[in-house]
Amino acid sequence: MSAVARFVVLEGGDATGKSTQMHHLATRLRDAGHDVVETFEPGATRLGARLRTLLLDEDGPLDPIAEALLMAADRAEHVAEVVRPALQRGAWVLSDRFVPSSLAYQGVGRGLGVGEVGQLNELATAGLEPDLVVVLDLAPEVARERLGMSRDRMEGENDAFALAVHEAYRDLARSRGWSIVDASPDVDAVATAIWAVVEEHLAP
């Protein structure tokens, strides 16, 4: 099979099932004969792992601009070390989060502005755009129940923050052509819905 590089990003609020769904999609693509790299943000590189600890394991608030810059630093390293090299060899790269997370969480959730955070991320990614963004959509109250009591710094944000992020994903998906998949059914049903979106847009 000739190798056609593809960059697919799975997005959504916390506890929407992104990582489980990414593994399902990766398995399906590998079964179809593709070279697949599964990755994530923040934290997929050596620098990123340290940034992830700073971003998520510390207690208490972080200045929103510092937070956006650290997410962008993680992303710059991730693009340079993982994403671009894999795309250059013709792999499918599946990433659990990318720029859309910063637009939704920092741009809208923290109120920094989608335009400003977008510009910062242009620099971080050198303009790399995903071929497909799939947003897993789950009501924040259902996601809260799935999260339970063990929460990191971002997951511990209040309900208003989770709601703002949820609405931001919906609005941004509409304006930017991202695909939305209902994440409330069982794992297999969601996997089937994601596969249908991938087939429709990228004909794997």
Ligand code: TMP
């Ligand atoms: P994860 O637990 O899905 O890996 O996500 C880590 C947390 O970081 C999650 O609450 C979303 C948040 N986040 C941002 O706020 N901005 C970003 O750019 C990224 C990648 C993640």
